[in-house]
Amino acid sequence: MNQSEAFHQRIDDALHNDQLRSNFRSAMSGVMQRRADQFPDEDQLQALREQARAVRANSLVKQPELLEKLEAKLTENGIQVHWAETPQQANTIIAEILEAAGARTLVKGKSMVSEETELNHFLEQRGVEVIESDLGEYIIQLAKEPPSHIVMPAVHKNRREVAELFNEFHPDIPYTEDIDELTQTARQILRTRFANADAGVSGVNFAVAETGTLCLVENEGNGRLSTTAPRLHIAITGVEKVVEKLSDVPPLLEILTKSATGQPITTYFNMISRPRQPDELDGPEAVHLVLLDNGRSRIRVDEELLDTLQCIRCGSCINHCPVYVQLGGHAYGTVYPGPIGLALEPQRIGLDKAGALTSACTMCGACGEVCPVKIPLPKLINRLRAEAVGQARHAAPLPGRGTLRKSGEANVWKLWRYLNGRPRLYRLFTFTATRLRWLTPPWLGAWTRYRSAPRPAAQALREMAKREGFSNE
Amino acid sequence: MSEARDRILSRLRANRPQDVPTPDVYAKPLHWDRDRLIGSFIECMQAVRGEVHRVGRENWVDWLNTELPKRGLKRGLLGLGPVGDAFAAGAADDFSLQRYDRPIEDWKEELFRQIDFSVTGTLAGLAESGSLVLWPDAQEPRLMSLVPPVHVALLDSDRLFENFAALIAAENWAGGMPTNALLISGPSKTADIEQTLAYGIHGPKTLITLLLD
Numbered sequence: 001m002n003q004s005e006a007f008h009q010r011i012d013d014a015l016h017n018d019q020l021r022s023n024f025r026s027a028m029s030g031v032m033q034r035r036a037d038q039f040p041d042e043d044q045l046q047a048l049r050e051q052a053r054a055v056r057a058n059s060l061v062k063q064p065e066l067l068e069k070l071e072a073k074l075t076e077n078g079i080q081v082h083w084a085e086t087p088q089q090a091n092t093i094i095a096e097i098l099e100a101a102g103a104r105t106l107v108k109g110k111s112m113v114s115e116e117t118e119l120n121h122f123l124e125q126r127g128v129e130v131i132e133s134d135l136g137e138y139i140i141q142l143a144k145e146p147p148s149h150i151v152m153p154a155v156h157k158n159r160r161e162v163a164e165l166f167n168e169f170h171p172d173i174p175y176t177e178d179i180d181e182l183t184q185t186a187r188q189i190l191r192t193r194f195a196n197a198d199a200g201v202s203g204v205n206f207a208v209a210e211t212g213t214l215c216l217v218e219n220e221g222n223g224r225l226s227t228t229a230p231r232l233h234i235a236i237t238g239v240e241k242v243v244e245k246l247s248d249v250p251p252l253l254e255i256l257t258k259s260a261t262g263q264p265i266t267t268y269f270n271m272i273s274r275p276r277q278p279d280e281l282d283g284p285e286a287v288h289l290v291l292l293d294n295g296r297s298r299i300r301v302d303e304e305l306l307d308t309l310q311c312i313r314c315g316s317c318i319n320h321c322p323v324y325v326q327l328g329g330h331a332y333g334t335v336y337p338g339p340i341g342l343a344l345e346p347q348r349i350g351l352d353k354a355g356a357l358t359s360a361c362t363m364c365g366a367c368g369e370v371c372p373v374k375i376p377l378p379k380l381i382n383r384l385r386a387e388a389v390g391q392a393r394h395a396a397p398l399p400g401r402g403t404l405r406k407s408g409e410a411n412v413w414k415l416w417r418y419l420n421g422r423p424r425l426y427r428l429f430t431f432t433a434t435r436l437r438w439l440t441p442p443w444l445g446a447w448t449r450y451r452s453a454p455r456p457a458a459q460a461l462r463e464m465a466k467r468e469g470f471s472n473e
Numbered sequence: 474m475s476e477a478r479d480r481i482l483s484r485l486r487a488n489r490p491q492d493v494p495t496p497d498v499y500a501k502p503l504h505w506d507r508d509r510l511i512g513s514f515i516e517c518m519q520a521v522r523g524e525v526h527r528v529g530r531e532n533w534v535d536w537l538n539t540e541l542p543k544r545g546l547k548r549g550l551l552g553l554g555p556v557g558d559a560f561a562a563g564a565a566d567d568f569s570l571q572r573y574d575r576p577i578e579d580w581k582e583e584l585f586r587q588i589d590f591s592v593t594g595t596l597a598g599l600a601e602s603g604s605l606v607l608w609p610d611a612q613e614p615r616l617m618s619l620v621p622p623v624h625v626a627l628l629d630s631d632r633l634f635e636n637f638a639a640l641i642a643a644e645n646w647a648g649g650m651p652t653n654a655l656l657i658s659g660p661s662k663t664a665d666i667e668q669t670l671a672y673g674i675h676g677p678k679t680l681i682t683l684l685l686d
Contacts, residue, residue: 064489067485162666246641247641265658281573282616
């Protein structure tokens with residue numbers, strides 16, 4: 001099965017899962033409303049978006065210098081910095097750190113970059129026990145599923161499904177579908193894990209070059225526990241997460257939490273600048289940061305596509321996407337679903353592997369309107385569509401460029417262009433097409449799977465206009 | 474350093490985008506007076522189920538002596554700083570108090586299982602978002618505000634700032650960050666099951682701010 005067929009198969013499966021669609025519809029409606037409630041003043045929202053965009057754009061321009069500064073500051077603070085070009089390298093670095101420390105159990109805070117590298121799988125194969133500690137991540141870890149949303153990883157599950165999972169893995173705890181009780185169950189199960197884990201792994205929301213500070217945004221406290229209770233903390237993040245100054249953080253934090261979940265601020269904002277100091281009584285004795293490239297530096301080649309890297313992973317584009325709400329995250333088959341997935345994944349892993357994703361867009365523009373850092377997502381998706389069929393031109397072609405090109409389709413458009421450039425021929429064509437409209441085939445591929453075939457009108461628009469008295473000009 | 478580092482940096486340098494103007498420092502002055510600062514802090518904290526009680530500077534030990542036993546909270550965790558000293562000196566006899574005076578590794582199980590509440594100070598508060606600002610240190614370590622099911626935080630009402638941007642500018646945070654700095658805005662919560670808010674997942678189930686006047 002090629003990537004388009006596989007994608008369409010997953011779409012088909014998702015569309016026939018009524019429970020899944022209902023779970024997504026109710027979740028997305030709620031989160032869109034909560035976001036809107038946080039931005040009552042349109043002018044203030046636009047000013048904040050512009051500030052956040054400017055901060056991210058500035059940090060991307062200065063990225064190499066800022067990464068070097070970040071490394072120098074972190075090193076000065078006692079945090080060890082590692083660089084990885086590929087997921088394999090990142091995983092190996094982490095496995096080696098754990099091995100050197102004799103760490104066999106790991107609690108993890110939420111990290112999408114670790115999903116990119118499939119870190120859990122890698123470590124489990126080497127005998128490390130990995131426990132996801134974010135409630136949503138814990139649920140899907142039990143279900144052996146990937147996240148279906150970058151902020152709300154278990155949004156596709158309802159309370160009954162969660163209750164059944166907990167019952168399957170913890171049969172000694174009484175069965176309940178009450179959300180408060182399920183939450184308390186998870187608290188009890190995971191507290192023992194936090195107390196006993198050898199190491200903690202987390203992501204990073206912003207890495208501040210000026211002060212050498214790793215910032216983490218969360219509500220549950222699992223991120224703080226994972227980065228404080230064990231002796232060892234390893235953070236992993238993409239190279240684009242660096243920002244220049246500490247003063248860059250407040251606008252990003254404000255627009256991130258408001259856009260992501262409609263909260264004025266999350267419960268915890270955790271800023272880590274050092275490992276435990278000699279007189280301190282808790283916190284990890286060693287802190288490591290793994291900086292992962294994984295295709296990001298290649299995206300930078302193109303000024304237009306560079307905007308993709310401004311993303312602060314709020315998930316707002318996903319929440320507002322009319323396609324995502326129907327399909328859910330798993331149908332995309334990539335780490336990042338929704339509009340940001342459409343823009344990022346074909347660039348990150350290649351158009352030959354993820355180019356088909358770009359068809360999952362109606363060009364409605366909602367994602368671009370809500371993006372807190374003003375990434376022109378519809379424009380990028382359109383550009384990638386063109387790249388996928390080999391039409392766009394730029395210096396460094398994306399991997400897999402042109403792999404979705406179909407000669408039949410290309411010839412139809414060539415013919416269309418040819419006709420439109422020749423008025424007489426075009427008139428002959430429209431005259432013939434309207435008179436022979438009964439010859440329109442009833443079956444037109446995917447279009448007629450759920451719709452009737454369109455038929456040309458009895459007369460061309462030009463003829464009707466002429467009859468009504470409009471002049472040719 | 475590693476080859477990966479050099480290759481990543483050289484790729485980034487080779488493809489330098491056009492310069493953009495350095496963004497202005499973000500400021501969001503609200504020009505709020507003291508009453509507005511206090512009012513907003515309380516409103517935001519209560520909106521996320523954080524308790525706020527206004528207590529006289531001299532009376533907070535009495536408040537804890539009266540209120541905590543009503544909730545069945547006996548086993549308290551105190552730091553080694555002035556807040557811990559004050560409560561240790563004035564606490565009612567019914568409490569069983571533990572000072573955080575050893576490295577965590579020596580008593581982790583006990584901390585996770587045998588503490589009902591902790592009492593800490595705070596560095597400041599943020600009015601616009603209803604946040605406590607903590608710089609945990611050797612005297613009041615990081616886990617004090619995280620592991621006990623109830624966290625009591627003392628906040629001086631003169632230490633309220635409009636927002637995070639105002640605080641870091643006024644107190645020049647960029648000049649030197651501590652090991653760990655925290656903003657805490659309410660008790661621990663999650664909405665990971667059906668987008669339904671549930672409080673008390675991994676951190677404190679109850680956050681009590683004593684706003685000291």
